[in-house]
Amino acid sequence: MEVQGSILDLGPNRVYSVRLAGGGLISAHVGGALQMRIVRLIPGDEVIVKLSETDPSRGRIIRRLEGKQERRR
DSSP states (O other), X not given: OEEEEEEEEEOGGGEEEEEETTSOEEEEEEOHHHHHTTOOOOTTOXXXXXXXXXXXXXXXXXXXXXXXXXXXX
């Protein structure tokens, strides 16, 4: 199941805390294709997360959504 969420912060071993659109909080790591492109995620970024079938409190970040906000470099 894919859901939309927002990055809250970065934990150890590149595991992010993500607040889901429905209000839940999960731990998620960056998926393979996104990791190969060296995408940097910062708190506040909107992302699409694929939830684990066995543990719905964990997931994989598969895409970052481009927003209207300007990104700092």
